[in-house]
Structure formats: C-alpha cells, structure tokens
Amino acid sequence: xxxxxxxxxxxxxxxxxxxxxxxxxxxxxxxxxxxxxxxxxxxxxxxxxxxxxxxxxxxxxxxxxxxxxxxxxxxxxxxxxxxxxxxxxxxxxxxxxxxxxxxxxxxxxxxxxxxxxxxxxxxxxxxxxxxxxxxxxxxxxxxxxxxxxxxxxxxxxxxxxxxxxxxxxxxxxxxxxxxxxxxxxxxxxxxxxxxxxxxxxxxxxxxxxxxxxxxxxxxxxxxxxxxxxxxxxxxxxxxxxxxxxxxxxxxxxxxxxxxxxxxxxxxxxxxxxxxxxxxxxxxxxxxxxxxxxxxxxxxxxxxxxxxxxxxx
Amino acid sequence: xxxxxxxxxxxxxxxxxxxxxxxxxxxxxxxxxxxxxxxxxxxxxxxxxxxxxxxxxxxxxxxxxxxxxxxxxxxxxxxxxxxxxxxxxxxxxxxxxxxxxxxxxxxxxxxxxxxxxxxxxxxxxxxxxxxxxxxxxxxxxxxxxxxxxxxxxxxxxxxxxxxxxxxxxxxxxxxxxxxxxxxxxxxxxxxxxxxxxxxxxxxxxxxxxxxxxxxxxxxxxxxxxxxxxxxxxxxxxxxxxxxxxxxxxxxxxxxxxxxxxxxxxxxxxxxxxxxxxxxxxxxxxxxxxxxxxxxxxxxxxxxxxxxxxxxx
Numbered sequence: 081x082x083x084x085x086x087x088x089x090x091x092x093x094x095x096x097x098x099x100x101x102x103x104x105x106x107x108x109x110x111x112x113x114x115x116x117x118x119x120x121x122x123x124x125x126x127x128x129x130x131x132x133x134x135x136x137x138x139x140x141x142x143x144x145x146x147x148x149x150x151x152x153x154x155x156x157x158x159x160x161x162x163x164x165x166x167x168x169x170x171x172x173x174x175x176x177x178x179x180x181x182x183x184x185x186x187x188x189x190x191x192x193x194x195x196x197x198x199x200x201x202x203x204x205x206x207x208x209x210x211x212x213x214x215x216x217x218x219x220x221x222x223x224x225x226x227x228x229x230x231x232x233x234x235x236x237x238x239x240x241x242x243x244x245x246x247x248x249x250x251x252x253x254x255x256x257x258x259x260x261x262x263x264x265x266x267x268x269x270x271x272x273x274x275x276x277x278x279x280x281x282x283x284x285x286x287x288x289x290x291x292x293x294x295x296x297x298x299x300x301x302x303x304x305x306x307x308x309x310x311x312x313x314x315x316x317x318x319x320x321x322x323x324x325x326x327x328x329x330x331x332x333x334x335x336x337x338x339x340x341x342x343x344x345x346x347x348x349x350x351x352x353x354x355x356x357x358x359x360x361x362x363x364x365x366x367x368x369x370x371x372x373x374x375x376x377x378x379x380x381x382x383x384x385x386x387x388x389x390x391x392x
Numbered sequence: 393x394x395x396x397x398x399x400x401x402x403x404x405x406x407x408x409x410x411x412x413x414x415x416x417x418x419x420x421x422x423x424x425x426x427x428x429x430x431x432x433x434x435x436x437x438x439x440x441x442x443x444x445x446x447x448x449x450x451x452x453x454x455x456x457x458x459x460x461x462x463x464x465x466x467x468x469x470x471x472x473x474x475x476x477x478x479x480x481x482x483x484x485x486x487x488x489x490x491x492x493x494x495x496x497x498x499x500x501x502x503x504x505x506x507x508x509x510x511x512x513x514x515x516x517x518x519x520x521x522x523x524x525x526x527x528x529x530x531x532x533x534x535x536x537x538x539x540x541x542x543x544x545x546x547x548x549x550x551x552x553x554x555x556x557x558x559x560x561x562x563x564x565x566x567x568x569x570x571x572x573x574x575x576x577x578x579x580x581x582x583x584x585x586x587x588x589x590x591x592x593x594x595x596x597x598x599x600x601x602x603x604x605x606x607x608x609x610x611x612x613x614x615x616x617x618x619x620x621x622x623x624x625x626x627x628x629x630x631x632x633x634x635x636x637x638x639x640x641x642x643x644x645x646x647x648x649x650x651x652x653x654x655x656x657x658x659x660x661x662x663x664x665x666x667x668x669x670x671x672x673x674x675x676x677x678x679x680x681x682x683x684x685x686x687x688x689x690x691x692x693x694x695x696x697x698x699x700x701x702x703x704x
Contacts, residue, residue, distance in 0.1 A: 177527055177551060185500035192497040192668075198507065201664045204657045206649035208666045213673070215489055237549050239489060337518035345516045352513045354520045356504075361525070 082376070085109040087129030087137055088150055090362070094128060097366040103373050126376070128369055130360075131156040138163055146376055150365045152358075154386050168386040169372055174364040176230025182357040183275055183303055184234055186329045187214060190301055215239035220271040222287060223278035223306060224252050227358075231275060243267055245287075268295035278306035290315035293325065301327040305357040308334040313344065320349045331357040394688070397421040399441030399449055400462055402674070406440060409678040415685050438688070440681055442672075443468040450475055458688055462677045464670075466698050480698040481684055486676040488542025494669040495587055495615055496546055498641045499526060502613055527551035532583040534599055535590035535618060536564050539670075543587060555579055557599075580607035590618035602627035605637065613639040617669040620646040625656065632661045643669040 084106055086094045095108055109124055125145045127134060134147055135156055149157070149170040157168055189195070191212035200207035219235045221228045224244040232242045232254035244255040245267045259267035264287075268274060274296060278284045288302070288311045296302070302325060304311045313334070319325040327349040333342075336355055344350050372382045386392065396418055398406045407420055421436055437457045439446060446459055447468055461469070461482040469480055501507070503524035512519030531547045533540045536556040544554045544566035556567035557579045571579035576599075580586060586608060590596045600614070600623045608614070614637060616623045625646070631637040639661040645654075648667055656662050684694045698704065 178525060181500055181525060181527075181550065182504060182523070184496070185504040185506060188493055188497035189501050189506055192494060192665075194497060194501055194506070195510065197665055197668075198663070200666070201657060204652050206664075206666045208649075208668055210671050210673075211494070211668050213490060213493060215493075234549065237546065238493065337520075340516050345513060351510070352518075353504075353509055354512070354518045356509075356520055356523050359522050361522075 082125040082145070083107045083109055083123055083143075084126040084128065084373075085124035085137075085141075087127060087133035088362075089130070093362040094150075094366060097362055098128075098369065101366065101370045103370060104377060106373065126373070128365075135159070135162060146372075146382070148365075148369045148372055150360045154392065157386070158388060158391055164388045167382060168388070169368075169382045169384045170386055171360065171365055171368055172226055172384045174361075174368065175358040176227045178358040178361075179227045179277060179305060180230050180234040182305060182331070182353070183231055183277075183329075184238070186303060186351065187219075187273060187301070190327060217241070217272040218243065218270065219273040219275060220245065220267055221255070222274065222276040222310070223284075224249065224255060224258075225277075227277045228252065229254065231277065243271065247283075264292050265295040268292045271296055271300055273301050273303065275303040276306045276310045278310050285309050286312045288312065288316075290318075293319045296325060298324055299326050301325070301329065303329040303331075305329075305331040308332040308336070317343055317347050317350075320347050325349065327351065329353060331355055394437040394457070395419045395421055395435055395455075396438040396440065396685075397436035397449075397453075399439060399445035400674075401442070405674040406462075406678060409674055410440075410681065413678065413682045415682065416689060418685065438685070440677075447471070447474060458684075458694070460677075460681045460684055462672045466704065469698070470700060470703055476700045479694060480700070481680075481694045481696045482698055483672065483677055483680055484538055484696045486673075486680065487670040488539045490670040490673075491539045491589060491617060492542050492546040494617060494643070494665070495543055495589075495641075496550070498615060498663065499531075499585060499613070502639060529553070529584040530555065530582065531585040531587060532557065532579055533567070534586065534588040534622065535596075536561065536567060536570075537589075539589045540564065541566065543589065555583065559595075576604050577607040580604045583608055583612055585613050585615065587615040588618045588622045590622050597621050598624045600624065600628075602630075605631045608637060610636050611638050613637070613641065615641040615643075617641075617643040620644040620648070629655055629659050629662075632659050637661065639663065641665060643667055 088094055098108060122140050123143055124141055125143045127141065127144060127147045128150065130150050131153065144166045146167045152171050152175055154170050191214055193209060193211055197207055216239060218241040220243040221231055222245045224246050229252035232252045235242050236254045242255045243257050243259060245259045248260060250258045276288055286309065290312055293315055316328055320328060329351045330344065331353045332355055338344060338352060344352060375382050400406055410420060434452050435455055436453060437455050439453065439456060439459045440462065442462050456478045458479045464483050464487055466482050503526055505521060505523060509519055528551060530553040532555040533543055534557045536558050540556065541564035544564045547554050548566045554567045555569050555571060557571045560572060562570045588600055598621065602624055605627055628640055632640060641663045642656065643665045644667055650656060650664060656664060687694050
C-alpha cells in the first residue's frame with residue numbers, strides 16, 4: 081500500500097480524481113497533512129507533482145521510489161546536486177492535442193481576420209474583406225517529436241504542406257519534407273508559418289535566429305511554444321518592427337513572467353500568450369498516473385520514464 | 393467551340409484561371425465585351441457566374457445550354473418566372489473545408505481566450521488564465537450535408553462528441569448521434585456549441601428558435617453560417633442579453649448587409665462576420681468548372697446538377 085503524496089498547485093483537484101480511480105492499495109496522503117514540513121507525507125513512496133515542489137521535497141522523502149511529474153519538462157530534475165535514486169516519469173502524449181488547439185487557434189484567427197472583424201463591429205461596419213485559408217499554405221515545424229507530429233496531423237487536416245526541421249529524426253508521416261543541420265535557410269524559405277515546439281533537450285538554443293527569420297517571407301507568422309531560448313528575441317523584434325514578418329505568437333520566454341518593461345509587450349504583431357499553450361490539466365495527468373500506478377503495483381516498467389543521463 | 397461568358401464580380405480572376413487550364417475548343421468572351429448589354433456575349437452557350445448577374449442575363453442568351461454557378465445557393469435561380477431550358481450546376485464540395493476553418497477559428501478563439509489575452513497584453517499584464525479545450529466538448533450540427541460532414545470530421549480531429557439534427561439523413565460517420573423532427577430540445581440540451589449550417593432548402597425557417605436556445609447551457613456558443621432565417625434573431629438577442637448564452641457568431645442575416653442600427657452590432661457576446669464564412673475563391677470555382685467543361689465537351693453528365701423541381 082504505497083503512500084502517495086500530491087504536491088501541485090491545486091492538490092485537491094488531483095486527489096479527487098485519484099480517489100475516483102479507486103486504485104488498489106493506494107493510500108493518499110492528504111495535502112492538508114503536508115503543510116507542516118511534510119510531517120506525515122515524509123514517509124511517502126510515491127510522489128505526484130511539479131518540478132518546483134518535487135525538487136524542494138526530495139531531500140525529505142527517505143522512502144521515495146517513484147516520482148510522477150505533472151509536466152513534460154524535466155530540466156530542473158536533472159540538477160547534478162539532486163538525488164537520482166528513484167524512478168522518474170514525466171507526462172508525454174497529452175500535450176499534442178492541446179498544443180494543436182493553441183497553434184491552430186492563432187493560425188485560424190490570423191487567416192479569418194478575427195481581430196480586424198471585431199474592430200469593424202465596434203464601428204458598426206459590415207466588413208466583407210475576404211478571409212485567407214490554410215489550404216495550400218506551408219507550415220514549418222522546428223522540432224517534430226510527439227507534439228510536432230500532432231501539429232503535422234492537424235495541418236494535414238486543414239490541407240497544408242508540412243516541413244519539419246529536426247536533428248535527425250523523420251518519424252511523422254504527416255511531414256512532407258524533412259530538413260536537418262545546415263539546411264536552416266532552405267527550411268524557412270517561403271514558409272507561411274514557422275512553429276517552434278522544441279522539447280527540453282540541450283543544443284537547441286537560438287535555432288530560430290536572425291538568419292532563419294530573414295529567410296521567411298514578410299507575410300509569415302512565427303509561433304514559439306517550445307522554450308524561450310529557442311528564439312532570438314531581439315532579432316524577432318527587429319523583424320516585426322521592420323515589417324519583415326506579419327506576426328509572432330509567443331508563449332514562452334527566457335524570463336517568465338515576461339518583465340513589464342519588456343519591448344515585446346508593445347511590439348506590433350507580437351501576441352503574448354503567457355505560457356498557457358499546453359497546461360497540465362489534472363484529468364490528463366491523473367490518466368497517465370493511474371496507468372503508471374497499475375504498472376508500478378505489478379512491478380512492470382512505467383510509461384514515460386526519464387533517463388537521467390540522456391536528459392529525457 | 394462553346395462560347396463561354398464569365399459574369400462575376402472579378403471576372404478577370406476567373407478568366408485568367410480558365411485560360412490557364414487550356415480547355416479544348418473553349419472560346420472565352422472577354423468581360424470587357426460584355427459591358428454594352430451583352431452585345432457579343434449574347435451568343436454564348438456557357439455561362440459562369442453568380443445568381444444575381446446570371447438571372448439578369450438569362451433573357452438575353454438565346455443559345456444558352458449550361459450555367460455553372462459560382463455559389464452553392466440556387467434559390468434565386470428557382471424563381472418560376474425564369475427560364476429552365478438549360479443545365480444548371482452549382483458549387484458543392486469546396487465549402488466544407490472553408491466552413492471548417494471559419495467555425496473552428498471561432499471555437500478555438502473562444503476556448504483559448506484570444507480576445508481576453510489581447511486585452512491583457514494591451515495592459516502589459518501576464519495573463520496565465522487557463523485556456524479551455526475542445527477535447528470532450530459536444531458540438532451539435534443543425535444540418536449535416538457535405539458541409540456539416542466536414543465540420544463533424546474536424547470536430548472529431550479535436551476530440552469532440554458530435555450530434556447532428558437533420559430532417560432524416562444520417563450519412564456522416566463522424567456524427568455520434570442523430571436527432572430528427574420533434575427531438576429539438578433533446579438535441580440542444582447540454583451542447584457546448586450549436587452550429588447551424590443548413591443548406592438553401594425550404595422548410596428550415598427558424599429551426600433555431602427560443603425553445604432550442606433555452607435548452608442550451610449558459611456557457612454555450614451558437615454559430616450561424618447557413619442562412620439568416622434559420623435563427624430567431626430576437627430570441628437570440630434576448631438569450632445573450634440575459635446571459636443564457638455565452639456567445640453567438642453570426643455570418644448570415646435576414647437582411648444583408650446588416651443594417652447599421654440593428655441591435656446585434658452591440659449585443660454583448662455577438663460576433664458579426666459579415667457573410668465571409670465560405671467565400672467562392674476563383675481557384676476553387678474554376679476547378680469545378682474545368683472538370684464540368686471536360687464533361688460538357690464529351691457530352692457526359694455534369695457534376696452538381698441542380699434539379700429545378702426539388703430545388704437543390
């Protein structure tokens with residue numbers, strides 16, 4: 081009967097869902113018992129939580145055997161100063177559909193001129209300007225993991241051509257053409273949409289740089305929903321200011337929250353979405369936890385186990 | 393060598409595309425020759441055009457054999473006062489993808505709170521409010537023809553449950569449950585989204601009435617992209633004003649353009665899209681015309697032929 085502790089922002093949402101799953105032998109340590117320095121939670125063997133709360137608790141959990149992260153990002157767990165004597169699993173698979181809704185909400189809003197039509201309505205003006213369409217347009221995905229593959233499938237549903245820029249992998253059948261390594265300008269040339277969804281792996285800093293941005297046509301839109309340092313922010317701001325780009329939807333930043341004085345807030349064409357692209361909804365996370373708990377109880381390998389050495 | 397005449401708002405776009413198709417034996421009557429009362433166009437056998445321009449020209453085309461409409465809507469062609477001694481074909485098939493982009497642009501903008509985040513950005517405020525998701529939500533389609541079937545497929549791609557309200561047909565496999573006839577309240581109860589895309593057929597007036605609107609939960613959004621009289625506008629305005637509905641996206645109206653003094657312009661939650669949901673893009677229309685011209689030249693049955701008696 082593994083004692084299980086939930087350390088998240090809204091622990092009751094998780095606890096209610098975990099209780100509803102009626103998992104065999106599970107003893108849930110109530111969040112309310114945890115407030116006083118893990119007084120009772122300290123004997124837990126299983127931990128469900130986000131990286132910030134989990135890393136803070138790690139030194140005080142002598143019986144810890146398994147941590148189920150509520151995030152995809154594992155970077156903070158890889159700090160060499162932290163223990164690694166437990167099984168770490170993260171969340172994968174559930175963010176593709178959410179990221180698809182995020183990315184395509186902005187692509188479609190752009191084509192359908194939603195903001196322009198709201199403005200016309202405020203003025204009581206019948207605005208019959210023709211919309212654009214995603215059909216026949218080309219989207220370039222920087223990073224084609226499970227999230228990129230889902231975006232590629234959605235792009236195909238809307239009749240788009242899909243390019244992928246990856247280190248080496250060519251796994252999604254929805255990508256029409258792959259580019260690697262030095263073929264960055266070739267990848268970006270002529271794209272209508274460039275969407276960066278790089279996972280949290282090393283070696284991906286500023287892949288979308290001034291050179292890649294200059295290869296895009298002036299009607300292009302850039303979306304960054306991976307990590308903040310994928311993109312050269314200064315180069316992007318210059319591109320928007322000089323009208324070399326139509327728009328940029330930015331969900332992640334090198335510093336979050338984005339500082340109030342940051343020029344991006346008022347750069348024309350920039351849309352700030354405040355790291356809301358693919359949140360961890362408790363129902364999705366608990367779905368992964370429940371499957372993994374059943375495996376854990378039977379001594380089977382867990383889904384989405386993180387290799388501390390490889391970093392993912 | 394059938395003389396072919398284009399009567400549309402932007403005839404040069406059509407003519408350029410038709411010329412590029414290099415159709416055998418086709419003689420295109422230049423739009424510039426038509427201005428003076430069809431002086432030379434009057435001998436045309438084939439006409440490509442919208443209902444308004446076509447009906448005006450009908451009495452002056454003695455050699456007319458075939459009209460390819462650039463619209464889906466055929467109502468104006470059915471006026472009993474007009475001749476019916478020619479083959480009439482309309483446009484079908486191309487509007488499903490466009491309508492899908494229209495409907496889902498607003499569904500996704502609603503879930504992702506795009507307007508709210510734009511407002512927050514204007515204030516320089518990091519707005520990390522959680523988005524909603526289409527996954528697990530229920531969409532109800534009033535009318536499931538070729539357009540409704542395409543919407544159902546897109547809804548399934550986004551993980552939605554799909555209900556269909558039709559007179560009798562149950563043709564789309566993407567609809568989870570069909571409703572007919574008197575089951576109007578049952579159809580509407582608990583819907584997150586009600587989307588009306590009824591074709592231009594008789595007997596569909598005010599199907600979405602006060603009773604159906606009252607069956608929707610207060611967080612629901614209504615979309616009307618079929619025809620203006622499908623919806624009881626006064627009942628809709630009351631529902632929005634009394635917060636019994638979250639939003640309504642309206643593309644079509646009983647009078648178009650919507651009169652400047654109409655209360656819909658400023659009804660809270662109403663979005664006016666000024667009949668732009670599924671425009672006839674010349675490239676799509678010419679694609680249908682080219683296929684039909686080849687059939688016409690070979691004496692084969694044409695695609696999308698309209699039956700004057702049935703009205704579609």
